[in-house]
Amino acid sequence: MKIICIGQNYAEHIKELKSAFPEKPVFFLKPDTCLIKNNLPFYLPDFSNDLQHEIEIVIKINRLGKNIEEKFAHRYYSELTVGIDFTARDIQREIKSKGLPWEIAKAFDGSAPIGEFIPLSSIKKIKDLNFELKVNDTIAQKGNTSDMIFDFDKIISYVSLFMTLKIGDLIYTGTPSGVAA
DSSP: OOEEEEESOBHHHHHHHTOOOOSSOEEEEEOGGGEEOTTOOOOOOTTOSOEEBOEEEEEEEOSOBSSOOGGGGGGGEEEEEEEEOOEEHHHHHHHHHTTOOOHHHHOSTTOEEBOOOEEGGGOSOGGGOEEEEEETTEEEEEEEGGGBSSOHHHHHHHHHHHSOBOTTOEEEOOOOSOOBO
16 A cells, blocks of 8 residues: 655645645655554654644545546545645755655654545535644644645546556645644
């Protein structure tokens, strides 16, 4: 099982990071040891002083596929959930400034908690889906899938050019603005 994470997929988040807008989806991988499910606890890592949350919609792949055409991509998922991509932002800033890979800031154990999956049949409009993250009963981050630069089908099609998607693979589809500690 792979955890594939899309970066820079919401315009407002790109602006807050002061990054350039991507022409194609940007993605990175997390190992399966990042995954937390079934409401198991998350433990704050002691190696970061600036741990930030990034709420995201997560797609679960339900068919084996490679080089999937965008017009057929909707056949490769039937469930969604929300997930958090935790980022050790202080570490990420430091290693990015040196031009180094930043997996240690993103792919540490427990950095990818997810909720329960919901069948697409119970979602009215996946291209206009509201989602939010509350911290201590206060909305910390909110987004809508209509604000995505690359929709689910484009993401699946693009990622499948480079790697085979397998049943059970998870795709974190990017975060809206408002990432914070």
